[in-house]
Amino acid sequence: MALIFGEPGLGKTKTSLWWIANNDGIFIRTKKLMTGRWLLEEIVAELGEQPARRVSELFRQAQDQLLERPRPIFVDEADYLTHDVRVLETLRDLHDVTGVPVIFIGMDHADKKLARYKHLFDRFSEIVKFNPLTEHDIRMIADQLCDVRLSDDAIQHIATQANRFRRVMVWLYRAEAVAKANSLKEV
Incomplete structure (x- = not known):
């Protein structure tokens, strides 16, 4: 058990x-x-x-x-x-x-x-x-699940706003939407 x-x-x-x-x-x-x-x-x-x-x-x-x-x-x-x-x-x-x-x-x-x-x-x-996610954890998640590359600054910003998986995923979806709307390869 x-x-x-x-x-x-x-x-x-x-x-x-x-x-x-x-x-x-x-x-x-x-x-x-x-x-x-x-x-x-x-x-x-x-x-x-x-x-x-x-x-x-x-x-x-x-x-x-x-x-x-x-x-x-x-x-x-x-x-x-x-x-x-x-x-x-x-x-x-x-x-x-x-x-x-x-x-x-x-x-x-x-x-x-x-x-x-x-x-x-x-x-x-x-x-x-x-435990709550660290910047390193957020980077690993973003690299595996996000359709756009996130800069270190973006990862740091997300870490200040969210340290739970559910909330990090909301930020990753936002980054993907920004990238798509602006034809960006990195946010």
């Missing part, structure tokens, strides 16, 4: 979705009012099956599918699950029975919220905190 956490907009979800798109995993976005049953229904549906009616059957469906074809489960907005230990225990049980990785994705204080559940927290083999 693992935990990825950090402030909103740093790219935790996008990174997880990218990994899933290039590998074989499932993604569950939890909801504030999610129960254990609702969580199992979502997992079973993501595994490609019609969810059963009874909770015991739902668990068995998820277990059987994961044993037959093991895949990591990414659980986004994991902070929402800390209100009900039974929901967290359901994920721990699935991990224990199937051996599949379960990766929790949470906000800035998810580590502290989940640390209250020692039997779960002790299973995290990796805890990764996403």
Whole structure:
């Protein structure tokens, strides 16, 4: 099991979705009012099956599918699950029975919220905190994702305005629009 956490907009979800798109995993976005049953229904549906009616059957469906074809489960907005230990225990049980990785994705204080559940927290083999982007990070992102070359001054300007992936992407889109409107090869 693992935990990825950090402030909103740093790219935790996008990174997880990218990994899933290039590998074989499932993604569950939890909801504030999610129960254990609702969580199992979502997992079973993501595994490609019609969810059963009874909770015991739902668990068995998820277990059987994961044993037959093991895949990591990414659980986004994991902070929402800390209100009900039974929901967290359901994920721990699935991990224990199937051996599949379960990766929790949470906000800035998810580590502290989940640390209250020692039997779960002790299973995290990796805890990764996403931090705000540096100028170096922004340069790497721009070089890979932006359709126009950005000068060092442009990178510095973006760094003063945005240090989260989501906001940096807005600036990259703006740079591309300026370049296109003015026929520029570099902004």
